[in-house]
Amino acid sequence: MNKAIHPEYRPVVFRDRAADFAFLTRSTVTSDKSVEWEDGRSYPVIDVEISSASHPFYTGNARVVDTAGRVERFQRRYRRS
Template sequence: MKPGIHPVSRPVVFRDTAVGTAFLTRSTADSARTVRWEDGNTYPVIDVETSSASHPFYTGTARVLDQEGRVERFRQRYGGRYTS
């Protein structure tokens, strides 16, 4: 790699404020706030509102929209005015 042009990658804790889960990973993001991690070391911490621990897609709580029901409601409301 060419020296001096790449951002510094460091260990950072990302804390999900929705469920209170924290992840230690490497990132170029930095924060002035720190937290003591399970290994006894202190790392910068970045609070996020949504992560894989709380996002509906990853937790399996995502709702599937009922496309067929929407079409039927449209047809009931507007009747035969719009025919294909």
């Protein structure tokens, strides 16, 4: 690969704070923060909101969030008489 046009491809830690889950992989993404990994080396860390450890599809914990009663309002509005 031409170093002048391709970004640096290096080890990066992706961390899901909600599930207390992290994994080390390779990526071109950059970060100012770093974390010490299990092997004693320091790697850039990217915090993500959701991962396979917290996603309802992978965990089986599907939930319906209806904060404003939208489902009931829809059913009342379009209910057949």
